[in-house]
Amino acid sequence: MISTHRIALFLRLVLAAVFLYAGITKALDVSAFSQAITRYELLPAVLNLSVAAVLPFLEIYTALLLLTGAWLRAASWLSILMYSMFSVALLSAAMRGLSIDCGCFGSSAGAWSSVGVALLRAIALLCFSLALLVVLPAESDVKNGEQS
Amino acid sequence: MMRSLFKRMTLIIALAVITGAVLHGPSIYSLWQNTAVHDLELYSPQPVERSFVQQWVQKGQLIVDARSHSDYLNGHIGRAHSVPAGDGQRLHDVVACCVDRQQVLVYCSSVSCSDSFTVGEALFVAGFTQVYLYEGGFADWQQGQHNTEATLDEQGGQ
Numbered sequence: 353m354i355s356t357h358r359i360a361l362f363l364r365l366v367l368a369a370v371f372l373y374a375g376i377t378k379a380l381d382v383s384a385f386s387q388a389i390t391r392y393e394l395l396p397a398v399l400n401l402s403v404a405a406v407l408p409f410l411e412i413y414t415a416l417l418l419l420t421g422a423w424l425r426a427a428s429w430l431s432i433l434m435y436s437m438f439s440v441a442l443l444s445a446a447m448r449g450l451s452i453d454c455g456c457f458g459s460s461a462g463a464w465s466s467v468g469v470a471l472l473r474a475i476a477l478l479c480f481s482l483a484l485l486v487v488l489p490a491e492s493d494v495k496n497g498e499q500s
Numbered sequence: 501m502m503r504s505l506f507k508r509m510t511l512i513i514a515l516a517v518i519t520g521a522v523l524h525g526p527s528i529y530s531l532w533q534n535t536a537v538h539d540l541e542l543y544s545p546q547p548v549e550r551s552f553v554q555q556w557v558q559k560g561q562l563i564v565d566a567r568s569h570s571d572y573l574n575g576h577i578g579r580a581h582s583v584p585a586g587d588g589q590r591l592h593d594v595v596a597c598c599v600d601r602q603q604v605l606v607y608c609s610s611v612s613c614s615d616s617f618t619v620g621e622a623l624f625v626a627g628f629t630q631v632y633l634y635e636g637g638f639a640d641w642q643q644g645q646h647n648t649e650a651t652l653d654e655q656g657g658q
Contacts, residue, residue, distance in 0.1 A: 380584035382524045387621055401528045405520035413512050413519075426508035453614050465614070492593050 356487045363484040367431055368418035370477060372387075375411030377457045382408070388455020392441055410434070428485040435478035442471040527588070543624045545606075545631040546615065550644050553577070553605065553634050562601050564594060566608040566619035567638065577607065577641055583623075585615040593621055599627040607634035607641070 378385045386404035389395065395403065410430070438456075442457035445452060445467050454470035548556075556563065563580040565572045569590075572582040581598075583590045596602070604623055608615040620631040634640075 379523075383526060383588055383622070384586045384618055386528075387540070387618065387625075393541065402520075405524040405528045406516050407520075409523075410513060410516035413516055417512070423508050423512075426505055426512060429505065430509055430512060453618075474619040 358385040360484060360487045363480050364418045364421070364424070364485070367477065367480055367484065368415040371411040371415035371418070371431070374457055375408045375415060376405075378455075379412065384459035385455055387396070388453060390454040391450070391455070392445055394441060394444065407434075411423065424488055425485070428481055428488060431481040432478065432485065435474050435481055439478055442467055442474055443467055526617050534590070540621065540625055543621050543631070545620045545633040547625070547635050548605065548632045550634075550636060550640055552632070553607075553641065554644075556605050556632070562594075562604045564604055564606045564619060564623065565638075566606055566615040567613075571609070571638075575638070575642075577638065583619050585618045591626065595623070595626045595628075602628060603630040603632070604628045605632040605634060607637045610637040610639035611635050613637060620623075 382404050385408070386401050389400045390397070411434070414427050414430045414434070417423050418431070442454060442464055445454075450467065452467060453465045454467055456465060456470050456473075539632065553563075557578055559580065563577055564583045565580040566583060566585055568584050569574075569582050569587070572580070576582070581590075581594050583594055583596045604620070606616040606620040606623065608619075608637075616633050616635070620633055624631050636643075
């Protein structure tokens with residue numbers, strides 16, 4: 353039988369890999385990322401630029417915490433918050449019929465960047481984040497002594 | 501416990517804000533300063549076919565290659581300028597030299613790439629009034645047995 357420790361490790365690695373890749377590609381091309389956010393038509397220009405500057409590093413720091421196992425509960429909640437936000441933005445774009453590149457992984461990621469695929473991926477990763485939070489108490493009690 | 505969790509989350513967010521401000525503050529400020537020529541919401545590039553591009557080339561009009569610079573060096577449509585997606589310096593150079601021409605045609609590899617759309621968008625925001633997208637891209641151009649140019653020196657991108 354698979355232990356909760358292994359499940360938590362698997363979830364952490366998957367989430368960390370996605371966050372790290374997404375964060376680095378966005379941080380390397382902040383101009384293209386700000387344009388991608390603008391295409392959602394959700395925020396004023398100044399907020400689009402601010403989100404473009406900050407979000408990549410929030411993803412990278414969350415990934416590093418998930419990888420190292422430090423502050424796992426905080427990292428899980430941040431992951432839940434980010435994927436909830438991404439899901440709402442993508443759902444909004446899908447409902448308005450916007451045919452845009454999601455901007456999830458830099459300027460060009462082909463079919464992986466379509467709104468439909470990105471929405472399914474965001475929901476799946478949101479579920480992963482919630483699952484990680486559920487299995488965390490046993491994991492963090494044993495490994496980190498983190499309080500629930 | 502909740503307080504400790506909240507503190508940690510706030511600390512991580514604050515760290516991300518500081519890193520973003522330090523590393524991207526100047527470029528974000530520059531983007532903010534240069535964003536206002538055209539409203540992005542008005543961007544509506546016009547898709548064009550190969551025959552249109554042939555005439556465009558014959559007239560010596562402005563063409564931008566949105567593929568990577570190494571792809572550009574290996575071969576490109578005649579007289580095209582290289583502006584890979586996300587390359588702010590080359591974008592700035594093309595805007596500085598040619599924005600007075602108002603019209604620009606952009607292409608990338610093939611119908612499956614989105615870089616021509618992205619670069620066209622940046623050119624529109626920077627001041628070009630009419631952006632044409634050659635959606636078939638370089639693959640379609642080569643299928644048409646048209647002449648291409650290869651650029652051997654690294655400085656030949658503009």
